[in-house]
Amino acid sequence: MNRVKTTKTSGITKTFTTMLKTELKLSLRGMDMFIFAICMPVVVLVILGIIYGNKPAFEGAEYTFLEQSFGALTTISICAGGVMGLPLVVSDYRGRGILKRYKVTPVSPMLILIVQVTIYTIYAVVSLILLYLMATLFFGFRFYGSPVDFAGGYLLVLVSMFSIGMMVGGIARNTKIAGVIASVLYFPMLIFSGATLPYEVMPAGLQKIADILPLTQGIKLLKAASLGQSVENMLVPLIIMCMIAFICILVSAKCFKWE
């Protein structure tokens, strides 16, 4: 019994590694995720760095404008992968019958979805590391908060954004519809949630609209965690993010179309 179990585990590991390697190559061959998830956050960082330099976030602030924006910048990649990349690839693979083909193999089509989630997580983490290194080296960035809080918040934002993407990809009738929904979600969130255009420079009216977007709440969490502010008044964003993740995962699990 034990031996059978070992071969089975190593079998799945072998399948997972081979699939991950291939899908990663395919994703890089497509270039769009490299541009939107890796290059774009860096470009926005450099622009904000040049405009605001090491100026304090506001008069008398103990941290710089860039330090205040760091949390927001780290979500650009999550947003690109989760809300744009994931819905498109999932609906494309269903449209091509790739998910269905896995149903007539010993491996569950679920595995290729896990591989895709892993790929977009890799993009997001690479972007996070790159942003941290560049901000520290070139713009005097310092991280004030607790890395554990930040990691927790980051994971929550990642899970909730990816679950939105999985839901859209899983229930959209075809790639075209998935693309439209993804664009409707992605571009407003990218611009108005504070990921690129800093929340602090928005007029109050726009801030109210921004507050509706789920990513805005996620960015508040990351901002508080990276600046070492108290996490106590973060209860509302925390609950909102958990609710989004919970609802989207539930809907995906119930309504996912494999073909």
Place this chain on the structure above:
Amino acid sequence: MQEVISVQQLKKSYGELRAIENINLSVTRGMTFGLLGANGAGKSTTIECILGTKKADSGKISVLGMNPVSDRKKLFEKVGVQFQETNYQEQITVAELCDVTASLYRSPASPDDLLKRFGIEEKKKNIVKDLSGGQRQRLFIVLALIPNPEVVFLDELTTGLDAKARREVWTILSDLKKKGLTIFLTSHFMDEVERLCDQICILKKGKIVFYGTVAEAVKSSPYDKFEEAYLWYTDEEKQFDEESCTIQ
């Protein structure tokens, strides 16, 4: 003779539409079995129910003595499938698709050997969608053979191929047949069926209108040629005539 595929009283409806009913099939080891019929006659539904990708309303299905839904993981170690649609990633290369496919099975055949055997080894670095129709179909046969299967399902393997490429595929299938592989295929080309299939089943509007060998099909029709016999079996007019005869 060992039964490889067994289908009893298979029935499947889509809402009001009865896609297939009362389908009984039996395919023994080493046999090449052809499932024929016009588009919409229920061929794909039958195959998908046998493979478990569609749920039958009722009926008993067993492949290699296993249930295709509950024994999925075990059964598909030994079954190769080629679906009608193209189901591969847009930018994937031949080598990548073969490697990923091989990684799905516990003891796969070597993709390199198969590619060599089917004469597309030099295309390994090419993107699958850039292959010619014949090369792509040969690749799909390679993919279906990677599990070292005991039975393969080939859905309209030669549709869209030119005459030469079709002949190439026939030769390959004849060789596989000689090696004892059980083949379940669907086709729209009667010359192909005549040459390859030991037994055929003709579907019309979801029901079996003929079951037997090609020779028997010709014999019990008013024609001498199989293609004409096939058209006679599947002819829409005929059923109408028969019905009016019964009424009289």
